[in-house]
Amino acid sequence: MARKLDVSRETIYAWFVHLEKASMLNFLLVRGKGVSILQKPEKVYLENTNLAFAMKAHPDLGSIRETFLLNQLINAKLSVTLPNSGDFYVSGVHIEVGGKSKNAAQVKGESSYLIAADDIEIGFGTKIPLWLFGFLY
Template identity: 40%
Template sequence: MNSLEWAKLLRLLYADLLSVKKMQKPDKIYLDNPNLLYALASRPVKIGTARETFVVNQLGYMNDVVYGKKTGDFKVNGRYTLEVGGEGKSYDQIADLPDSYILADGIETPYRHKLPIWIVGFLY
């Protein structure tokens, strides 16, 4: 799997980069590019998977992205907690966390800690 990540076909995410567990298996596996999802899928692609793949692809280029486990979908650069979802995504999972944001599909403008998902495309 590490060879597929090196070839930029997969993106392997770990929850804890400091533990020995990293040598065993990743916590989450994503295709490196969301276009690969649609090119290789034999069934309709789940929109949540496409959203998360897009975010990991765009943020992972210049940032350290780890799997958030129970505290959001992703942790970026050890500081920002991100939850990815649709327009109706609630703040429940990240309500009490500092520097936490929702990247929401289906919205055009930011509101409080809810940002449109397309904005991460400018970071690539």
């Protein structure tokens, strides 16, 4: 990105920090890593799903799901990090996000996990409807 914009990598990181402070972006860091202006975040998400629809008529559904969940978790003042398996790690629980057919394959071997599934009305076992996380806000 820095090369394409003909600016330094540090400048890109500074812009990211400003966009995060302006509530336009959310960063996902690996657990145990500190936050620094010169540190590249592991993943960068838009702060709100509406921003994705403002930039593109049909944004990627998987990204929308993850953006929604991260937004709800962060606004609930929970500490969210990037785990080795799954999409998010919150309070000792690995969370995998997907559609109604999402299974635990990506978090198997983890003792504590949840599947945040879209397109389901009620959950069962460790599978929870994604929309329920909206109540965290």
